Amino acid sequence: MPKPSDTKQRILATARDLFTRHGVQRTSLQDIADRLGITKPALYYHFRSREDLVRSIVQPLLDDGEKFLVEQEARGDAPVQELIEGFFDFNYRHREDVIMLLTETPTLADLGLIDKALSWRTRLTELISGPEPTLEQAARAILALGGLQDVCMQFPDAPVDELRAAAVAAALDALGR
Secondary structure: OOOHHHHHHHHHHHHHHHHHHHHHOOHHHHHHHHHHHHOHHHHHHHOOOOOHHHHHHHHHHHHHHHHHHHHHHHOOOOOHHHHHHHHHHHHHHOOOOOHHHOHHHHHHOOOOOOHHHHHHHHHHHHHHHOOOOOHHHHHHHHHHHHHHHHHHOOOOOOOOOHHHHHHHHHHHHHHHO
16 A cells, blocks of 8 residues: 655644644535645646545544454453553544544434444444443443543543553453453
């Protein structure tokens, strides 16, 4: 896969920032072009539409999340702590895009980008608690996974090693382990 150009990377970074701050629907391609000091046609050279730009931002997150899950499902016997650590690492690595996903869920759903991400907790719950978890097991798993995701967003300036240790310990505690 070819590496995106520097200009394309700058567009993606600027769009991500503006989408997170103002929302996808309230950010125009002209806003992005103005922030970058380029023309709107120059932006269209790299991205056909705002939807194409949003997909380009979100797709690496979706691909990485799916890869993580497929690897864990294929393995089938991952210790729960490794699953939790891996999910923390994934969310920490993609925290800016996860914030955008959470704030722009309706827009991303309209683009067909949210369904896969919403299925992840169900799949992870099954890996953690088995194929037919009790209501309590499923609730504990959802609390643990949601908490990990929230911690990554709520404490962006915390040292990652300390944050990871605290978040994983709390998630395991929520799971009763």
